[in-house]
Amino acid sequence: MQDDYAKFLQLNEDVKGFSCNVQLADDPETEMYTTDFVITLTDGTTRVRECVYRKNLERPSTARLLDLSRDYWLSKGVVDWGLVVDVYSKTV
Numbered sequence: 001m002q003d004d005y006a007k008f009l010q011l012n013e014d015v016k017g018f019s020c021n022v023q024l025a026d027d028p029e030t031e032m033y034t035t036d037f038v039i040t041l042t043d044g045t046t047r048v049r050e051c052v053y054r055k056n057l058e059r060p061s062t063a064r065l066l067d068l069s070r071d072y073w074l075s076k077g078v079v080d081w082g083l084v085v086d087v088y089s090k091t092v
Contacts, residue, residue: 001051001086002036009039016040024072035069036084047080048073054085 002020009015021034039047050069056062066083073081 001053001084005037005049005051005084009037014041014043016042024069033065033068035073045080046078047082048078049082049084051084052086057085 006018006020009018018037018039020037022038023034035048036051037047037049039049041047048069050066052062052066070081
């Protein structure tokens with residue numbers, strides 16, 4: 001999923017650049033977590049995206065880590081924080 005999103009970002013004219021797996025290091029609680037994408041847009045704003053498989057969205061551990069990421073980036077002034085959720089579904 002991350003590879004596909006990175007390819008999408010590379011084709012997006014509004015994206016100046018991006019970093020993957022950015023470590024949150026200001027706090028011992030966050031230092032073991034990495035954010036999937038920190039994106040710089042051509043207008044200078046920053047966007048953060050976390051990639052999550054749909055099947056993991058309801059896990060308490062996933063919710064805790066996503067809350068941790070959102071709170072961290074909001075404390076850094078990033079207001080455009082969001083999720084990238086896989087769109088693939090398995091047909092049985």
